[in-house]
Amino acid sequence: MGKIYQVIVIGLNGENMAIDLCNTEEQMKAMTVLQLKNKLGERLPGRSVDNIRLIFTTDGLDDDERTLVSYGVQHKSAIQMVIKVPGGVQL
Template sequence: MIYQVIVIDLEGNKKAIDLCDNEKYMQRITVMELKKKIAVKIPGMAADEDIELVFGQERLNEENKRLFDYGIQHMSVIGMLIKLPGGLPH
């Protein structure tokens, strides 16, 4: 069995992202690993450090935290945002 999550990109398109092939490894995958897989899977994607992910109402902003710790499971739906440069200089 291939464990996947569904990522909704900026245009509202859904992409299945393959994570792994066993439950034990699924529980160890980190946010950073998912970001790297997204950057490879979606052509023209920004660098993985520019990707922001949201699951439910929570931002996945701790890159070393496991997806499992956020409650993400096989076929969970994750929203994607891109960090853009900008703002006022300090």
């Protein structure tokens, strides 16, 4: 059996969730932020992925079409999950 590529998502209450992403390095290189959000949506029934914001190191993973590796995410990286709240000013 091959390696399972995972990330650790730190949830809203500080709980750690291991999210299985894929089985090959090629798939890992192609994994997008939106695909990760959809996998999170499967683990968090009833929660809209539209309201989820993911943060890796100091960068917000804001572009859903961008790959995780382009942000520097690797196997076993820790990603913080927060909920977007309405309000504020768009710049």
